[in-house]
Amino acid sequence: MATEPLAEQPGLAGPAAWELEAEREHVHGLGPWRLGLRRLRRNKTAIAFGILFVLLVLACLAAPLWAKHVAHTTPDANHLSDTIKLNGKTTNVVGLDGVPIGPTYKGKFFLGADPNGRDIMVRLLYGGRNSLMIGVVAALMTTVLSVVLGVVAGYFRGWLDLAVRSLLDIMWSFPVLILGVALGVALALGGLQIGPITIGGDSLIIPIFIIGLVYVPYMARPVRGQVLALREKEFVEAARAQGAGPLRIMFSEVVPNLASTILVFFTLLIANAVLLESALSFLGAGVRPPNPSWGTMIDEGVDRIATAPHLTVVPGLMLVLTVLSLNVFGDGVRDALDPRAKVRLER
Amino acid sequence: MAEPLLKVQGLEVSFATEEGVVTAVDGVSFDLAPGEVLAVVGESGSGKSVTAMTLMGLTRSPNARFEGTAHYKGTELISASEDELRRIRGAEIAMIFQDPMTSLNPVQRIGKQIIEQIQEHEGLPDQQALERTVELLERVGIPRARERVDSYPHEFSGGMRQRVMIALALSCNPSVLIADEPTTALDVTIQAQILERMRELREETGAAVVLVTHDLGVVADIADRIAVMYAGRIVEEGTLDQIFYDPQHPYTWGLLGSITRVDKPRPARLPAIAGLPPSLANRPTGCHFRPRCPHEFSECSKVPPLEARLQGHPEHRDRCWLSVDEKRVKREVLPGEIGLASKEHQPA
């Protein structure tokens, strides 16, 4: 059942109705966060996918355990000329025609091997660590940059705002993928130097830096918009009247009110960052081999899809599951925290 | 009273919300005679707008439940099918909404919005529908109507937009016009103009009007009868004179007390009704007005029926347990002022 916004005048579910509702919720003594949590708890699908994401992360974190105790190998160890006993038969890990074995569903080569005889399951988990790490750190970087830029631009307005907005507009003119590719190609040879720190072209920090940068306009613009609205609110006026400086107002009055937006964006950013990492790695402008990541694994697999489809299917499924769980969970969080989204609330 | 054009009986509207079932309209009954102006007055949340919109079937939703009946010329509106209602909406019963800024489609020319309704109900060819639209716009007082049919709503002021809404409502010569707070969103001077125009048009067209408002001052010039609503119920109903000069319900006294009057000395502080209207999800038992009423006594825990309590005035009905004599005494506590005894009130 769709939840109609308000009892009194259902046809009039405008902003006034929301205010009225907010007032009533306030009277009942539930803060927006507790209320959000209550709504989120009722969204079983979102909770289930949130748990799935946590499980996926835990599995990837446990990669060394699996590698050492179950598969008895490392992500980069080649087993080109090894054999394995399957149902009593001795099989080559990589056939004479170069075709690797498929899933054994046993400790060793649980999900098969790749053409170099590397254990797919082990690489999948290690690759997941890279993909997730890149996703989370890049999302964190985007969030921090966006909030700083958005708050500064929205709060101070004037020339600072104009400068930030222009920069964002220009960045926004580039498709995300092409901007990532351009930076990837430019930084792949020679790396990057920020002040005294030099980062090699093969480092994982390069894709993090790229992905963290290209999504900034997508988050900073809405943040700025919200700050513009917030700075006109009474409680900001009140703080200003009490003599609070801009920094204090920004961090104690404005940023806390952005929290729900930030949280929702952060979840969805991780999902997008993981996807972009895979695309960049697929094109050879992201994670550089032999470092595993889901993107590089798909890239290595696609060429052999006709003989060994599991090389493509497995890392892709893992990627889709991860991104999907984040998207569903993020969606649920947005519906729960943003009261306006209640129009869209599903039970 | 002549045969009623619209007969509403025991109308009850409730909605399922996150906080449980909320009853917005709780057993409302009234009649509307042809050509009559009935004002439905109450605070926001009293159920007056929901009542008005329910008659048009505009509150229908999967979460809404309806009881009671509303008969209009042989059609029962509450249980009518969407197709039946569609034939009535706009053609037989038309509605004017509160906020003219948002009630017109911002990306459609105003002429087209009116023509759309005319063609829907009467199937006129484009040219005739356009002619009628221009004529309507002229009648509601829009200058250079022939040019302005091609304007977009944002090119009009609030008052002009409300005139467009009125033209839209009148475009198919409806027998009943429901006006939901038609002047609330407008400036005071514009309010007077719009009301004046509405009264003229009513006289020209002979349409019956249900005027929904929170402002008793608005209805003084235009209404024939008044129904006062509080928390989903009609608490008092009578002719204009009865309500203004012999109000029976303490809530009505409060409403009357909050009108600024030029014929009486102005009190130091305008009396307000103390307290807040009850939450619709959690209303008091018995008389709904009880918690805010300074004259509450033991009887009030029972629901008072809506009935005529004054000898010889069968059409003046109210829902208050006080005896007629008690009411006369209590409402005159303050000299020179019809009002509610308020602790804050300082006599002038």
Next chain:
Amino acid sequence: MGRFIVRRVLQMVLVMFAVSVLTFLIFNVIPNSDPAVRMAGRHTSESTIQAIRKEWGFNESLPKQYVTTMEKVVTGDLKSQFTQLPVGKEIVKGLPRTFSLAIGAALLWMFVAICFGLYSAVKAGKFADRFLTIIALIGISMPVFWIGALMNYYLGFKLGWFPNGGYVEFTKDPIGWFYHLILPWTALAILFVGFYSRVLRSNVLDTINEDYVRTARAKGLSERQIMVRHVLRNSMIPIVTLWGLDFGAVLGGGAILTETVFDLQGVGQYTAEAIGQLDVPPVLAVTMFSAFFIVLLNAVVDIMYAYLDPRIRLQ
């Protein structure tokens, strides 16, 4: 309206200039290495590097370098460091293929998204809506190159229902053209269908609650008329803006991945190959041109938007 267009076009030119400067900075200034070495690629000789340094003026001042770079990009003098073929010509050669892919996919995703989004909104909260929501979320969670590769393998290679990649020119064989593009269109559209149907759904749900929709209902219009004339049109306006931008993004982004998987040999695949070889000139040109194209589309969309929504013209 005339003044609006003039102002918008001037703004567009300004942004294009800024875009070209940023592209120049990305390739020639930001990285921590000699641009000539980078341009030369992985396997190269000192003499090649010297030649590149001279040709691109990497010893000169930055503004001069910028002018040299822009001259090369605009005149089509730019050559791939890997194949030595002129970049401009290669791009022009691939454009019909890339446009075929992008236009078809854009039409497909818009059409399907309108159906899904509208249906989802009308059935909001019901099973059909929840089902479509999950489908949409799965759609936006799948990398296009992955689902494309799987489609190509299972539907093209294994089942043989569709050609296993490749492209046929429209002028030579329209049916073959269509047949070869069905899978790429679908793969590319999946992501956007998920995204657009959700945006449309929430727009429709917001619009349904607007006062003017209630007015339309009070006029006695049928639900279908209300949906089409009042709700859909108003909900579509923000989507049209997105559409223009995403069309540009597909030309400069999604096409790279899709064309590679389906071997369409358009601009996207050309770019993908250049990326794989870290061949800077083609990547630079494609980056700049796709951003130009988006800026242009953005201006067109704004003008269209002003036409659709008369309130915009006032600002």
